[in-house]
Amino acid sequence: MAAPRSLALWNCCGRRWSRAMRGCQLLGLRSSWPGAPLSARLLSQEKRATETHFGFETVSEEEKGGKVYQVFESVAKKYDVMNDMMSLGIHRLWKDLLIWKMHPLPGTQLLDVAGGTGDIAFRFLNYVQSQHQRKQKRQLRAQQSLSWEEIAKEYQNEEDSLGGSHVMVCDINKEMLKVGKQKALAQGYRAGLAWVLGDAEELPFDDDKFDIYTIAFGIRNVTHIDQALQEAHRVLKPGGRFLCLEFSQVNNPLISRLYDLYSFQVIPVLGEVIAGDWKSYQYLVESIRRFPSQEEFKEMIEDAGFHKVTYESLTSD
Ligand SMILES: COc1cc(O)cc(C/C=C(\C)CC/C=C(\C)CC/C=C(\C)CC/C=C(\C)CC/C=C(\C)CC/C=C(\C)CC/C=C(\C)CC/C=C(\C)CC/C=C(\C)CCC=C(C)C)c1O
């Protein structure tokens, strides 16, 4: 079994010139055993190129997307409650931390990929709104001669209350987006928010469009992670930032043992009891173990053309 996993946050910047390097990475092909007959070599190369994993299961690349789709279609309605139960609410703090690290400036255009039920988007909107209100208050205090009507007008326009910031939630799963949109409606999020059905590997956006790209607990589910990273680089403006929240490696042996116990003995049981879905939660813990280590993933991000790549382990070293 692969090493147990912890939680980490990767943070980096994109630069236009590095796109050329990204193309070279795509050409890299691992050669097969040199002594094998040509047909066997071709066959093994073909197999390597089309096989991947879905948790601990080996599946074809064509199959994987469909299987991942079924998982999130099945868990969508119980997704939020499951996260609170499994993490005892801690996932909320991890997501808050992502926004604090992002520290968006007024006017930020954010793309949240694999955005699911909107947790990152809603936090972003809360953050930019409170930043904008603080700024407005400071300005109003500086112009104390304004009338009450003038002050009220300053707060009236919903779009203005975000200082021009905007978030686009993009996810491949209709059911996850449906739950997200219902939540947005119920919680009163309207301005500065849009929902788009799309694949991280083939984003439906022009080049150089966004200031920040986030992906929280999403990249682990993507079939070609390198392709998704290249897409992130393509849609970011030069100097734009990529932030990723994902489970990664635990190095402390004691914590790693507890982590394994909790993952394999508790999470699928919770999945069955709360969501009536053992298999999807078995996939969750298996996919976590399949995900590259912090250093390996950092290299993959660099290969996609990003620079100044850093990461932080949030639960243990
Ligand atoms: C289908 O795919 C998915 C479905 C989803 O619903 C979500 C996702 C994506 C994931 C998220 C959005 C994040 C939220 C989900 C999780 C945190 C679940 C994943 C959990 C693990 C990989 C296990 C590791 C746990 C942590 C990193 C810490 C967070 C969890 C807790 C603090 C809860 C721990 C609970 C207790 C200590 C009390 C309950 C204890 C028992 C019932 C007895 C069993 C206890 C143990 C065997 C020891 C527990 C000790 C630990 C868990 C050690 C914690 C380790 C560290 C803090 C490093 C998705 O893709």
Ligand SMILES: C[S@@+](CC[C@H](N)C(=O)[O-])C[C@H]1O[C@@H](n2cnc3c(N)ncnc32)[C@H](O)[C@@H]1O
């Ligand atoms: C664990 S959820 C994360 C949702 C949200 N970011 C959060 O933090 O709660 C993973 C999401 O990734 C989405 N996903 C999986 N593969 C994807 C892909 N290729 N492109 C876009 N979204 C994808 C799933 O539909 C699901 O909504």
